[in-house]
Amino acid sequence: MEKITRFSSCTVVIPTTDIDTDQIVPARFLTTTTRKGLGKALFADWRYDNAGNPRADFPLNSPGAAGCQILVAGHNFGCGSSREHAPWALLDYGIRAVISTGIADIFRSNSLKNGLVPVIIDTDTHRGLLGTPGAEIEVDIDACQITLPGGRQVAFPLDGFSRYCLMNGVDQLGYLLQQSEAISRFEENRPWKP
Amino acid sequence: MSAKSLFEKVWDEHVVVAETPDTPAVLYIDLHLTHEVTTPEAFNVLKSRGLKVRRPDLTLATLDHSTPTVPVRSLADLDVVAEPSAAAQIRVMIENCREAGIKLLGFDSDQRGIVHVIGPELGATQPGKTIVCGDSHTSTHGAFGALAFGIGTTEVGHVLATQCLLQRKPKTLAIDVAGRLPKGVTAKDIILAIIGRIGVGGGTGHVVEYRGESIAALDMEQRMTICNMSIEAGARAGMIAPDDVTIEYLAGRPMAPQGAAWDAAVKRWRGLPSDPGARFDKQVELRADSLAPMITFGTNPGMVVAIDAPVPQSSDASFRKSLAYMGVEAGKPMLGRPVDVVFIGSCTNSRLSDLRAAAAIFRGRKVPSTVRALVVPGSQSVKQQAEAEGLHEIFIAAGAQWREAGCSMCLGMNGDTVGRGEYCVSTSNRNFEGRQGIGARTVLASPLTAAASAVAGRIADPRDCISG
Ligand code: SF4
Numbered sequence: 001m002e003k004i005t006r007f008s009s010c011t012v013v014i015p016t017t018d019i020d021t022d023q024i025v026p027a028r029f030l031t032t033t034t035r036k037g038l039g040k041a042l043f044a045d046w047r048y049d050n051a052g053n054p055r056a057d058f059p060l061n062s063p064g065a066a067g068c069q070i071l072v073a074g075h076n077f078g079c080g081s082s083r084e085h086a087p088w089a090l091l092d093y094g095i096r097a098v099i100s101t102g103i104a105d106i107f108r109s110n111s112l113k114n115g116l117v118p119v120i121i122d123t124d125t126h127r128g129l130l131g132t133p134g135a136e137i138e139v140d141i142d143a144c145q146i147t148l149p150g151g152r153q154v155a156f157p158l159d160g161f162s163r164y165c166l167m168n169g170v171d172q173l174g175y176l177l178q179q180s181e182a183i184s185r186f187e188e189n190r191p192w193k194p
Numbered sequence: 195m196s197a198k199s200l201f202e203k204v205w206d207e208h209v210v211v212a213e214t215p216d217t218p219a220v221l222y223i224d225l226h227l228t229h230e231v232t233t234p235e236a237f238n239v240l241k242s243r244g245l246k247v248r249r250p251d252l253t254l255a256t257l258d259h260s261t262p263t264v265p266v267r268s269l270a271d272l273d274v275v276a277e278p279s280a281a282a283q284i285r286v287m288i289e290n291c292r293e294a295g296i297k298l299l300g301f302d303s304d305q306r307g308i309v310h311v312i313g314p315e316l317g318a319t320q321p322g323k324t325i326v327c328g329d330s331h332t333s334t335h336g337a338f339g340a341l342a343f344g345i346g347t348t349e350v351g352h353v354l355a356t357q358c359l360l361q362r363k364p365k366t367l368a369i370d371v372a373g374r375l376p377k378g379v380t381a382k383d384i385i386l387a388i389i390g391r392i393g394v395g396g397g398t399g400h401v402v403e404y405r406g407e408s409i410a411a412l413d414m415e416q417r418m419t420i421c422n423m424s425i426e427a428g429a430r431a432g433m434i435a436p437d438d439v440t441i442e443y444l445a446g447r448p449m450a451p452q453g454a455a456w457d458a459a460v461k462r463w464r465g466l467p468s469d470p471g472a473r474f475d476k477q478v479e480l481r482a483d484s485l486a487p488m489i490t491f492g493t494n495p496g497m498v499v500a501i502d503a504p505v506p507q508s509s510d511a512s513f514r515k516s517l518a519y520m521g522v523e524a525g526k527p528m529l530g531r532p533v534d535v536v537f538i539g540s541c542t543n544s545r546l547s548d549l550r551a552a553a554a555i556f557r558g559r560k561v562p563s564t565v566r567a568l569v570v571p572g573s574q575s576v577k578q579q580a581e582a583e584g585l586h587e588i589f590i591a592a593g594a595q596w597r598e599a600g601c602s603m604c605l606g607m608n609g610d611t612v613g614r615g616e617y618c619v620s621t622s623n624r625n626f627e628g629r630q631g632i633g634a635r636t637v638l639a640s641p642l643t644a645a646a647s648a649v650a651g652r653i654a655d656p657r658d659c660i661s662g
Contacts, residue, residue: 017512018394018494022626027605031260031279033234033286045628076395082330084346102395105430110346160216176356179220186210194224
């Protein structure tokens, strides 16, 4: 995993609430056996029309959205399935952070393990961002805050361990493998065996 | 010792390394269920790092998601009936399991089926276990008093390599359901009503414990339907305390403990229910005796009403977008709307009791030619039991299709899909846009409501079909 401390980018806004993982990457794209190349499937059913052409009214297709790495989405982003294909598709497309007032548990956990930063903010700040697509934002993992265009800084929750892993490019499997002695001891000493 | 909840008891028993402010807990996993869609990349990671599967004996694999529901007797059949990418994914699964020594219930097994149907059916799902799977409906297994939750593919790799996960302790939510269910109203209607009440994000960050008279009165299959949809309220997991019903269900199942080990296990399970006075972070109460059959009208399971109630009004943009997608008008009930497809299946409602309930309505009735009805058993053993009872003959006589086990139209990955703009009354768990096929419109309901709608050709109230 790449190390991330902070980055700045413009935002692309999809204001819909409860965007589920079936929208982020529809099931028909899941018969893949690798994480690569899913960017083209991102929001496929919203992004393209029936003939497969980009829909002009979808935010990702607007000229100003090109190259924007921060997605601002409606409340409860990423609900539904556990498919890690959802953060893989966002990252493959070029999105590096998702900002919302609520992000679903499994999606959030999957994102953190892949270097996609889940940013949960208050309703007022969110409303402002929903209304200003293209706003230039800085996401600072070190300080656990975002900086808005006017310079205002807004904190977001990030537990110390996830922050450490993001900043140092540490993948969590490495950490778990270091616990193997404790795991063996647990397996030997537990009062019942599964 | 302070009073503990069911969740806390199971959690505490599985902590290998305690949580600190800087590090999450290392939590031991007793049962890892896998299927073909969410594992390939996990195995790739293990291989690229030269790692072995730590406990192949604690992982159980099946084929369900992209698996065809027409008969497949050999891998040669597969190439004929499945998309090349789906067939390739299934082959990769078979190969990965073979290499790692993981037991796979494949095409040659009469125990193959939807991952959340087979775990309980085989008795692998047990009270007090921690159970995970790369699938969000792992919450189903909580019906036994297990702590069961869905994980992503990276975490599947963690479990394969270490049999553990890094986890922060979730919060707890108690949902009390009082009163007895009226006739024609089922566990599916209870859980839809709960999601309607707390919303699709209402359980985020929490493990739910379902309690109360109505829950205790449900059989295990109905309890699984409830816990299955915990994730649709955003909850990490759903649990129900084990009791006589749980123990009776498990007795004699192939993977359940036997003899002295069984007695010891039962003794342990008896101690799992929440202690009186156990504290929960949140609490919600609901009455079952005033419930009607529930039906969804929008594009998430929280957009739900009683079958005879009007679709609510809202000026919210996402709400309106959802109604436009569904082609549904606010102010009018869903009852009576024509339907094109009916799907009875999925890990929510594909067990024997669900099929019996549907068959009771199909018996002696016909599905009109305007409706395509599909009945897909949750596992090959459910299929055999249903056939032994002659249920398949009732479905076929009514004009419904009777299939092999799999996820099928629940997520439309295996070729079973709903057409653009078509309405499908489905016993599955997600009415998301395009879930059952591009442009498909899904209406979630119980097996009773689905069967009643199939024979009526329009959304129908099952209470009108049930005598007595
Ligand atoms: S039946 Fe549907 S919800 Fe259940 S495991 Fe299969 S795809 Fe997932």
